[in-house]
Amino acid sequence: MATGSKRKTPPGILLLRRIRGRNWSPKTFRYAILLITFIAYACYHASRKPSSIVKSVLHPEPTTKPPPPPPPREHINTYPWPLGNVFVKEEDTDADHVNKGWEPFNGKGGTSRLGEIDVAFLACYSLGMYVAGHLGDTLDLRLFLTWGMIGSGFFVGLFGMGYFWDVHAFWFFLVMQMAAGLFQATGWPSVVAVVGNWFGKRKRGLIMGIWNAHTSVGNICGSLIAAGVLEYGWGWSFIAPGFVMSLGGVLVYLFLAAYPEDVGFPDINSNSGKFIKRKGNIEEDEEVAGESSGSEPGYENKTGVGLLQACMIPGVIPFALCLFFSKLVAYTFLYWLPFYLSQTPIGGEYMSVKTAGNLSTLFDVGGIVGGILAGYISDKFKARATTAATFMYAAIPAMLVYHFYGGVSQTVNILLMMVAGLFVNGPYALITTAVSADLGTHKSLQGDSRALATVTAIIDGTGSAGAALGPLLTGFLSTLGWQAVFYMLVVGALCAGLLLTRLVIAEIREKLGYVDEVLASEPLLDERR
Template sequence: MGGPRGGRCAQNFRDVWNTYTYYHLSVFFFTFMSYALFHATRKTFSNVKSLLEDEWTPSNHSRYDGLYPPEVWDDHNFFPNEDKTEIYLGNLDTTFLFCYAVGLYISGFLGDRYNLRYVLCSGMMLSAIMVFTFGCVGKWAGVYSVYYYGVLWGLNGLLQSAGWPTTVAIMGNWFGKGSHGVIFGVWSANASVGNIIGAFLAASVLHYGYQYAFLVTSVPLFLAGIVMFFTIVEHPKCVGLSSPDGKDNLTINVKANLVDDNDQREVTPLLKPTSDPDIPTSPDHSVMVYSTKQQTQNRVVHFFKAFCIPGVAVYALSYACLKLVNYSFFFWLPYYLNKAYPSWATPTEAALLSTLYDVGGIIGGIVGGIISDLVGRRCPIVVTMLLSAMGFLFVYQAYGDTPTKNAILMAMAGVFVGGPANLISSAISADLGKQPALKGDSEALSTVTGIIDGTGSVGAAIGQTIIPIINIKTNGWEWVFYFLMGMLFCSALFLSELFYRDIRSLGGVLCNRLRSYSTRSKHQ
């Protein structure tokens, strides 16, 4: 640990850390909290599912005897039995995720073409309005219509899609690729932290009525959107700082502008030396920046070109399977606990207990990010965690029949399912959006992130329709877990080629180091 390699790693860490400013800290904090609050509003719906089922099914209001007259519940029912209600709740999840997936493609496109701050803050405030209208206005105004809830929840999914591509793009603008594993491993805990915040806020007011759970999560999201509008700085160049990877957008624009000889150019040296042979330099090897009328506009990467960037397609397909599993826990875990173990998991207790899955996801994302930075490859870490997750899901469904065992196994499942999900959706997406394959084009962080997360949301949407059907047809949750394990295997399978390539590469590096060590030993 104290050898030359350890010293170089420590020195590199200190060098990276010394480049961080107040702006880096504020960007990290504000983007973290903005997406956490997005997730808090989503988590609310999963926490109140059992209450909605009780209200929307006339035969299932015994839990509320003494609070409301039976005729109140009978007047508000939508469906004749619990099975129909459960399928509708699954369809609401599917509607949300399909609209969310479509919105991700759109938001990624917009994020690389318009001000990221405007896109993000608009999505936050409008989404908060949709959540408030869905949960509070519908209840207080006595609006009981399946179409009302379906349309509003779909619009909410469309608006919430503004969150992830824009926040990842802003973070990628401020933090260099060499620190993506550690920084994004910690930062990607925002979704899990948001789930925990949403669960605790909802649990604190559920005894007053499910509508208040939507109220206490939508209001902070709206207020945060206003704060973000006046505080977030989307790019270092906005405050006169250089890009984290050492290439300003002006440097990238040199290559793009050289193709047009009709522009009037003023040549000014950039004080930072460069070794890139494709960029013209002055005699002292400073970059020669040509200022043109188009200098302030980056060349954007179009959707299909971004999809063809090496690694994007396979990670998108892998994430489609993985996000199906992760969001199945997100949407159904409190409901599953309440229905499978009603003796010790009331709606409030189930909401609180489900937060342990998110705690595991936080740990998995951070540890996976650190290890992947040390190894220098992310795919082997992701695949190893996915295969381990299959075993933990099997053990969880078989032996999670007591609160203590359920809590421990749930947290472990969160580590190995939520961990790789956080890595793919944040650090890996940022890596892919800033890789050398883009060459003379501008970075495609927002577009690539939208493609990967959008494809993942399509897979997750399909899964939320399938899960209640499997549960009803098999009269139990055992086959649901088998289905989820199969999806984890498919997720790992899509990455098998990259996994094999990275393992061979790591093997070659290890052999070279052993050979070098052996040579030094002989000379000594």
């Protein structure tokens, strides 16, 4: 948004202000911002899960679990939606689809096509991230996020409509995923920028580690929703999360105050992480520290930062490349774990598609713990790179043990899956939240420009390229056996850790009292006035 241009206060906040008779305190606004952005990005991730849940329905492997013959009855899709009875429970869903699947994914190259669908989504997501990051620093984040969520929900729902319209053209599903990927790119740079606008750097790792649980919560909710409605037809596994996503966009439009200035407070990042008391009907907060000379509420007083300038901040490129391999590992689990569980004997038995989808959520439960733990440790020791690298190295034995011993019993599988989720998602959560926010609000920016959304987009956009590559390679490598897939994940985790070696050494030297001419954590952007 251009300097000096006016933004509007969210209509929901205006209504609450009229009812209440006064504004909220800064602390209350912070809680509201954390809650709304948490819900918003949980919706983003929930809408990404259906494709992993329905993989075993679209491309079954009948040799692993021979089904009983289905009872004869008229197929539910005799008449296309909305003419037919669409929300009718299909009692023989598993039996019917295990035999037939869904063209064009049920052929010999079905897993490869499923991998191509995933990579189409993630490639568009990755490319869109760079554009979305720059737009997020120049447009109203509230409106940008709103339209991104509504558009994403629309195209996710359209993918599911292919079931009711009896669509079997591969290009239809490909285009829907590509469009959804572009709209999904609006999410992460926006929510990180909003949280960075309201929170200083003190305990940012812990706060954002807890807040970043939205990723795993979204995955869990998306898995449960998609698996819960799967018995009514796999199309509902996309339509239901898409509808929830659109509702989240309405919530953002009504209540998200993306900038403190929009509701009467100055820019927190120009005041050492503390709000400044303003005259008027705003409640005082214990973090208030003097009189304001800040900007008027609702006005934008920050200029955007270009991609090249943001890349010049030391730490951006190493962390971006680390995230490339970290997300390669994490998103392979995100998209293929339910399929892996349904096609692998656990305790000598194969589980149903729905059970596999529900069980896979425990990987994200471990991820929640990992994100919080990584944030706390990095805050306590002030060592973001060392924490991230340590977690990535620990993920290697965790994944290997899970692969070789996860089939012993369901209990062992659950425990090992949660441990793997802890180490895989920990550094992924840390880099995409606290690290991105630190680099995007660094003191070298001199308070007159911001790079929050831009830096976030560079780091997460590069990481999303890895997220696209992982599921694509898995689609091909799974035909050679799952052992090949896990070896790929081990190589990815090792590369992620090694890429942070220089930053780890710099952090250790700093702890030991050595001061380099230029610390790895200090950006080198020229000071601008």
